[in-house]
Amino acid sequence: MTDEALNLTDIKILTTLQQDGRITNQALAERINMSASPCWRRVKQLEDEHYIQGYRAVLDRRKIGLGVMVFIRIKIDRHSEAEAKKFEQEVMQLQDVVACYSIGGDADFLLQVVAPDLDSFAEFAMSIVRQLPGIKEMQSMFVLKEIKPFVSFPVKRLRAV
Amino acid sequence: MTDEALNLTDIKILTTLQQDGRITNQALAERINMSASPCWRRVKQLEDEHYIQGYRAVLDRRKIGLGVMVFIRIKIDRHSEAEAKKFEQEVMQLQDVVACYSIGGDADFLLQVVAPDLDSFAEFAMSIVRQLPGIKEMQSMFVLKEIKPFVSFPVKRLRAV
DNA sequence: AAAAATTAGGTAAATCCTACCAAAATTCGT
């Protein structure tokens, strides 16, 4: 509760845990050349301070039957804050929309959607997404290949103030 | 090594581990109403068969100093497979490009990029991304708000053949 | 330079993992 910034140890810990979220504390401690006690304490601290939001298992999308992934750009009717809120709330409920961002630039929202196959996606896009409140435009970008799947954020030394 | 499909237990396990990748085996077993032994065995099996690719810590992007996230649509010069490969390889090296997809639709690639602030992003976009081989068009979509951050894939019973 | 505060390292009890075994349930052939 003093410095509020990340030192080199923290950076090593966060980098390592992003690669292997189930590494044992002992192995982690060895990796960063520290004994187990202070290492464990730092991890707990990073968790308590919410630098680490949580831990997740990463699944093979295709193996669990989700052969199709699509990014959808969506524009909604402007001039209605209520409509936007409603849109956001409804999107939140959709399990097949695995991520959704409000974006600047040309579109209003970027949705990341998964489906077992093209037919399922078409059905979902037409009867669910299209029917969301206030939709004006919609453009699908099909993922042909995951060149670089998301793994981790680069953790760098925070710029001094 | 018999069925090759996911039963209800597997689905519960995968769903739970996507939410909490560090849950203890005992707690997981209780959650799915199974004793620890078979639960542990199933998890190991799901790991061995690569339904589970790994475990990761999820960090708070802003807390680690990455205030800006942008999706960039990029079109590259067509008619050159070699150029595309080169592009992919170079993108792979860029730490600030946290994800990259080859996409159908209007654009060729979708890049997910992070940066500490707008200035850093501008610098990165101009002097690094713009200079990638074969770039024809480039359009940035700034993330204003993460309506629904990616957490997990929906795991459903696989359709019987 | 001494005192205070912070961080590191060690230790031990509690918990958890993990490999093994036996029991139960299921499948299969007859």
Added chain:
DNA sequence: ACGAATTTTGGTAGGATTTACCTAATTTTT
């Protein structure tokens, strides 16, 4: 439908890990 074979389950115990606590070392402050 029955018994044999196979698969799956539940229990157990040794080993590893976690986690709280204490002391020593280091750094910071005055």
